Amino acid sequence: MIRVGIFGYGNLGRGIENAIRQNPDMELVAVFTRRDPSTLTIGTDGVTVAHASDVADYKDKIDVMILCGGSATDLPVQTPELAKMFNVVDSFDTHAKIPEHFENVDNAAKEGSNVAMISVGWDPGMFSLNRLYASAVLPEGKDYTFWGKGVSQGHSDAIRRIEGVLDAKQYTIPVENALEAVRSSSEPELTTREKHTRECFVVAKEDADKARIEKEIKEMPNYFADYDTTVHFITMEELKRDHSGIPHGGFVIRTGKTGANKENNHVIEYSLKLDSNPEFTASVIVSFARAAYRLSVKGEYGCKTVFDIPPALLSIKSAEEIRKELL
């Protein structure tokens, strides 16, 4: 049994807890929280809930610690710290800061002789893998990533900060025509506006100026100004009834050419359609936690990404079984 710890118990942490139940070679040993542990009820009976500050006591009781904090402030500190004590997996997703995070975690993991996997999930994660495989197979071609239809937490939060807004949900939606243009192998150059639209469902205060709110949303730099944005004002009841899920997904497409005269086109497409973004992310993380543990047992250590993992290590099945059943 692979003994797993969960560090941080939000949506992702709960997803990890559920995912562990689907993997019979894993057991959840403890959940660590910065809250008062006595106030936290988790979904699995008989599992310790401990304070984050006591984590060092679990050094020999946990094979892999899964970090469920945020990329902005939690993981840059927590992953290096915990990688000194445990094999760890995180889902660090600030793409631009990955090289720096890798460096910090690598040093810590080497100090502790642990395996530390960073940036595991679907993007970064499964999408990254597909970008890598496709570009290695078709060196002369072009990559496209589309996101959605799905909820962007960051964009929803940005709307909620506008004066007069009680709550909001923002969906990122890939533009169907852009997808079709990419699939045609024409290698189009697409602007931000051409790739995605943004649809916002907003609950405003009763006396709020909706026209002003809509204008503030649509003109918000970085978040909305470069997109065609639609704003719907709805009631709190409608928001809760119709928009309480956290779906997401997207497409990684590479088109490329082969042949003596580059006369043949090829389209490689990978897509995800997810009812729950955090639960799917958790499911990916748990499979890579297995790989991290197995690498550690082999004596490897240091920081790893999804690119470094032989896929066979992800599966609960033996090498013979996967060759027979899946090859």
Place this chain on the structure above:
Amino acid sequence: MIRVGIFGYGNLGRGIENAIRQNPDMELVAVFTRRDPSTLTIGTDGVTVAHASDVADYKDKIDVMILCGGSATDLPVQTPELAKMFNVVDSFDTHAKIPEHFENVDNAAKEGSNVAMISVGWDPGMFSLNRLYASAVLPEGKDYTFWGKGVSQGHSDAIRRIEGVLDAKQYTIPVENALEAVRSSSEPELTTREKHTRECFVVAKEDADKARIEKEIKEMPNYFADYDTTVHFITMEELKRDHSGIPHGGFVIRTGKTGANKENNHVIEYSLKLDSNPEFTASVIVSFARAAYRLSVKGEYGCKTVFDIPPALLSIKSAEEIRKELL
């Protein structure tokens, strides 16, 4: 530079030759043929064409030998034989015999301290990888593989063996309704007939009994009897004009459930749309040839499949570059 040899110069061998040109860290050193080498003109200037029986002379001149023979009779003999002398990659695709082939090649590769990669291409190959990743990530779910639209060489050959047939091309076509049913997460049980249809373009001899030919095709056991098959009689000119390509492709879809009560559905879909089946297969093989070479340089040996290869080894880019650009 990775020095590559091609063993067998048919459609796949020519595809390998073209793919090597797209990979600036590789050079083609020699092409080996069982024909009289003086009769073979290849597409690359200055490359040796040698007889297959002289291959041992190239032991120290080639880093990876790519085997381009057929799975029925060539590869079961050639791959083990050559794995004693070279790092090799083959595209052995008789799924049921992979365990036996693996065993034979593994023994030979260990004897020669070489890396031998078997069953590389898109199915087995990229499709296998996607079946593995998806099933590891979503343990509670169901896998589906659809092929096409594309030319099946085996089915085309089967039609050509019918009395009165001059030439023929057969397309395997996935049934759109079946794809939609799978994508709906309903986990349908699909019969052979429900998944694919077969469309045949046949050139008959002038005096041939077309009704008999059509009946023989449609009732042919294993090949056509279990499918809804359409037969079109066309002229040799039409066949050459409209059906001379070797397109193929397909879909690997896994749907699975997560959540405390399995309330969330997820769809993972990978698809290929290929203008040239052999050229795409060749492109996959060449990227894995790079990995085979790198593993060998690290001192590894024995038989490997796509499941054993850390994806980073496939890319011409450095680990730092792929983390920065693709993660």
